[in-house]
Each structure stands twice: as C-alpha cells, then as structure tokens.
Amino acid sequence: MADQTLDAKGLNCPLPIIKAKKALKGMSPNEVLAIEATDPGSVADFSAFCRQTGNELVSSGQSGDIYNFEIKKS
C-alpha cells in the first residue's frame, strides 16, 4: 500500500518527474509513492529517474490510458 499518491495525469514531460521528486522530498526512507500518469514517455523516464537517484521502482504498469508507478524512497 502506498504511503502517498501523486496524480500526474494530463501532465507532460518533465512535470511528472519534477512533481514526483517534490513529493519524495517530503517522504521518509522506505515509504512508497504511487503515481498515475498519462504521458507515455513517463515509462522510460521514471525508470531512468530511479536508476539515477537510487530510489527503487517497485512497479511500473499500465491500465488503459493510465500508467502506474510505485517508487520506494531510498
């Protein structure tokens, strides 16, 4: 279960990443941020973001037009 959620639907690059970073900043280590986005580019971008920042991409999926991500703060 996510500790916090972020609605990034309708936002285009780089806003989902910037808003996710902002949300993660206010969270504690090991807490999970769940993100919903509609930007197809966010699939590759959240993966790159997590590799670069060391936060863990717990899950990355899609249901319909919505992309779902779960990021565990390092």
Next chain:
Amino acid sequence: MLDNANDGTNSKSMSIIATKGTLDWAYPPFILGTTAAAMDMEVTMFFTFYGLGLLKKDLNLKISTLGNPAMEMPMMGRHMAMPNIIGGLPGADKGVTAMMKNMMAKKGVASIEDLREAAVETDVRLIACQMTLDLFEIKDTDLIDGVEIGGAATAIEVAGKADINYFM
C-alpha cells in the same frame, strides 16, 4: 545497483549555457535543468545574450515562424507551415505565440514561468551574464531574485567541473 546510488547524494553535475530568448528556445534549458536537478544533479544555468531575458521578472516570451521553416503547427488534422511573407506581417508573431501557448496548455506542457520556479525551488544556480546586462542596459533589479551575476570565467569554471555541459 551502484554503491553511491542509495545514499541520496549524487555527485554528477550539469552546466547549461542559455543564449536564446524565444518561447521555443526557452524550453530545452529549463526542461533539462529542472529534470537534472530532480535527478539529484547539481545544476548551473548561465544566461547570456538573448537568453538573459529568460531571467526577467516579467516574461513575455514570443515565438516567430520567420527563420524557422521547420515550424509546423497541427491544424485541422494536418500540419501547416506559415509562408515567410505571411509570418512577416504585423501581428503574425503575436498570433503564432498565442496559438503555441494555447496548444501547450492543452497538452499539459509546463509554462516557462513554472519551470523557472521549479529551478529556483530546487536550488539550480542561475547566473546572469554581466556583459549582457551592460550591453542591453538591463538592470539586475529587472531580474528575478536569487540570480548571481558572473562572466565567462565563472561559466568556464563551472563547466570545467561539470559532468555534462550543454550550450543552447
């Protein structure tokens, strides 16, 4: 994963020199700068020549089809380019700018004002070129708060230490 990837710090840094001040050219430096900062990089943006306008308190960025033959706008299911002879008419830039801003808002693209605010919030170092301030008679009080003033040596010192350097 990399050992240094989990300690919350990232030693990588990026420097960007922004030289252009039109609406379209304002995006690449601010998108890459804010994203790099979100990815824990230390970011410095140096604004020179027309790029300096991107630091003004009042942003009134415009776009022009003139000198930009690659610019095609989606319109009625097609892509339309504007002939130079039309693009040169009074009011054409204003119309195209309004069209672009409208399209951006509809597609969820951030405004430059928002990206710039994100840059300030994430401690991106913003440096205004002193020579450009003198040349175009711009006062540092015309610029947003938190901007440093510097010259070529400042930019090069930063670039020399940066892992990624962009000139835009």
